[in-house]
Amino acid sequence: MNYFELYDDKEAVLNRIEQLKDEDYYEEDIHLIGRDDMEFKALDYTEVHFHGHAAHERGLREILSNNEPAERFLNRFELGEDEIEKYLFKVSEGNFLIFYDDDVLQKRAEEAEGTTFSSESDLNDNDK
Numbered sequence: 001m002n003y004f005e006l007y008d009d010k011e012a013v014l015n016r017i018e019q020l021k022d023e024d025y026y027e028e029d030i031h032l033i034g035r036d037d038m039e040f041k042a043l044d045y046t047e048v049h050f051h052g053h054a055a056h057e058r059g060l061r062e063i064l065s066n067n068e069p070a071e072r073f074l075n076r077f078e079l080g081e082d083e084i085e086k087y088l089f090k091v092s093e094g095n096f097l098i099f100y101d102d103d104v105l106q107k108r109a110e111e112a113e114g115t116t117f118s119s120e121s122d123l124n125d126n127d128k
Contacts, residue, residue, distance in 0.1 A: 003102070004097055006096070006097055007098065013098065017098070020100060024108070025105070027048050029101070029104045030100050031049045031050075031100070033050075033070040034091060034097075035054075036053060038094065053069070053088055073099075
């Protein structure tokens with residue numbers, strides 16, 4: 001399931017990211033959408049994906065950026081145009097939008113179970 005959460009300041013965003021990490025999310029599982037003119041230096045040394053939203057014309061900065069722009073990122077999900085506009089409006093006012101998907105936790109659990117089972121069978125095979 002996809003989750004979209006709005007936050008109104010950087011400290012709240014950082015606290016939520018830490019909570020998500022405590023819940024076994026990796027930084028790379030977390031996406032943050034914010035205005036492209038609002039620096040968020042605390043994320044420079046993390047694997048959190050930042051998607052900048054520019055209310056003005058897109059320019060060379062966006063083209064050269066490694067991160068996908070906010071609108072394009074949101075259009076990947078089954079969100080209505082009204083919902084996307086609502087999120088982008090809130091972001092343009094200075095809010096931050098965190099996105100994460102709990103399917104990654106399920107996939108990791110399934111992979112871990114598969115690894116455990118294969119390791120146990122490998123041990124049993126070696127005993128023969």
